[in-house]
Amino acid sequence: MLLLLNPDSPTPLFDQIYGFFKQAIIDGTLKFNTQLPSIRQLAKSLEVSNNTVIAAYQQLTDEGYLMNVPRKGLFVANLDTQEVNPQKKGQEPPQFTPQKTEKPRADYAFNLNQAGIDEHHFPIKAWRKCINWALDKPFLQYGVYFGEPVLKKALASYLFKSRGVKTQPEQIVIGAGTIQLMSLLATLFKNKMPEKSSKQVAFEEPGYQASRQVWLDYGYQVQPVAVDPLEGIRLDALEPLHPDLVYLTPSHHFPLGGIMPVAHRLQILQWAKERNCYLIEDDYDSEFRFRGKPIPALQALDTHERVIYAGTFSKAFLPSLRLAYLVLPPHLLPHLEALQHLGQSTSVNMQRAMAIFMEEGYWDKHLRKMRKVYKHKFEQALTSIQQIMGDKVTVTTQASGLSLLIKVHTDLSEETLVQKAREADIWMKGKSDAWLVPDNLPQYPHIAFGFGATPIDQIATVVEKLYQVWFEDHSA
Ligand SMILES: Cc1ncc(COP(=O)(O)O)c(C=O)c1O
Structure with a gap:
């Protein structure tokens, strides 16, 4: 050597x-x-x-x-x-053999992702300005656990004004998306109920699969509860259960679209009080309701600290921002203290930019504009689907949110429908994963038709293309 x-x-x-x-x-x-x-x-x-x-x-x-x-x-x-x-x-x-991967969603000519937002009307100038202001006094150090006070303050006032949610800024927890906040809650309740070896979450069936999976991952038992397509979770199906928590989307059921009437809201609050259980209200897209008046949140009617309210900026503003929030009942706050090691999960500077965006009036302006934009898209999508597809599909909608749910009357499987759409350069997704129990799957495939990201003048074209690949190219 x-x-x-x-x-x-x-x-x-x-x-x-x-x-x-x-x-x-x-x-x-x-x-x-x-x-x-x-x-x-x-x-x-x-x-x-x-x-x-x-x-x-x-x-x-x-x-x-x-x-x-x-x-x-x-x-x-x-x-x-x-x-x-x-x-x-x-x-x-x-040797590393890369797995065969799907074409990235962004490479499809048409994006019917139900969580896609409109890119054309995004207020990029105002948002840039707010980011610059936020960076004017750069916050170079770690931020405050569970969220910046300026954003919590802006949120508390917005939530009260728009949804009737009663909260002090200190009850708000800010995180990097609803799913991340669900892991936080799952940990919080594990710590809060150490004596219980088996903790149960009642979940809408069908329901929001990503959130349901978090609870399963954390070892909770999930109890599927039947849903009425128009009115959301069924109280008669919930009645005999004794869960620790119930996860629900009362203002726009995910994915069927139903809206829980006020009478049901009051009943479920009473039921939760009697059972001493918590209701997690996922209010993910209530900013966009195209018919009638906004319905107050479940939390707004709660007088016994039973509701944990969850909201997100992903639908109304920007999913890539990764910003969502919880409003906790005050008596749960001491349990949060014990989770400080999980700390700050989302950028301090982006939280500050968001707070400025809200304080300077850009947020209200943005919502006013987007309500109109999405209302037009919603109407265009509904009309196109009904006119072009006729009785070959049933559209489930309660005139809110950024997507419609199409029940396709066909003997093709959901997988085939999605595959055919993708071959036609259309990204869309079936909703069978919203059902936990295979026996509960409906007879016909349900496919989400997200109209948020699709330019309005392309909506009819994409529906025609779908009609072609689903019905015309199929001889059955
Ligand atoms: C039912 C439901 N809740 C919440 C969210 C928002 O999730 P996040 O805040 O993690 O973007 C979504 C997104 O698609 C959703 O479908």
Whole structure:
């Protein structure tokens, strides 16, 4: 073994020595337990200072390539493990075979994702301005646990004004999306009920599968509860149960679209009080209701601290922002204290920008504009589907949100329908995953038709294309 140093190399001398020994150890030239020359010996033979050799040996020892045996010297450590020495000399590195992946959603000509938002009307100028203002006084350090007070303040006032939600800013928890906040809640309730080995969440069936999965992941038992397509979760199906929590979307059932009448809201609140259980109200898209007056949130009617209100900026504003919030009943706040290690999950600067956006009036203006934009798209989508597809489909809608649900009267499977759509360059998704129990799956496939991201003048075209691939190319 010959170690030659190159004094003209940009690599420092200690690094050259380090690299030489590291490579010799990894490829097995220097075997386990081989003793290395002493610092003085090596420094002399290489004509470098002792410190240069010390620095190289120190690094090799810190990284675990060498072991220091007191009063004897430095020896090559045992690296014969898969992790440190994955390949023997001459062996080819393992080949990575990339899995066949789907075309990315953004590459489709038409995006009917039910969570897609309108890009054309996004208030990019105002948003940029707010980000710049937020960065004017850059917040370079960690932020406040569970959300910036300025945003909580703006949210408390907005939620009261728009949804009747009664909250102090301190009850609000800000996180990186509804799903992330569900993990936080699942942890909170695990800690709150340590005596209960099996904790139960009643869940709308069908319901929001991503959230349901979080509760399952955390070991909760999920009890599916039947849903009325027009009125949301069925109280008669809930009545015999004794869950710890109920997850529901009362203002726009996901995915069937039903709206829970006020009388049901009062009944479920009473039921929750009697059962001493909590209602998680996922109010994900109530900003967009195209008919009638806004319905107050369940939380607005709650007088016994039974409701945990969940909202998001993903539908009304920007899904890529990853900003959502919970409103906790005050008596749960001490349990949150114990979760400070989970800390701040979303950008301080973006929270500040959002607060400025709300305080400066851009938010209200944006909502007013988007209500009109989405109302037109909703009407266009509904009319196109009804006119073009006729009785081959049934559209479920309560005139709100960013998507419609189409029940397709066909003997094709959901998978085939989605596949045919994708072959026609249309991204869309079936909703069978909204049902937890396979036996509960409806007879006909249900497919979401998200109109948010599709330009209004393309809506009829995309419906025609779907008609073609679903019904005309299919001889059955
Ligand atoms: C029922 C429901 N709740 C909440 C959300 C929002 O989730 P997030 O805040 O994680 O973007 C969605 C998004 O599609 C949803 O469908």
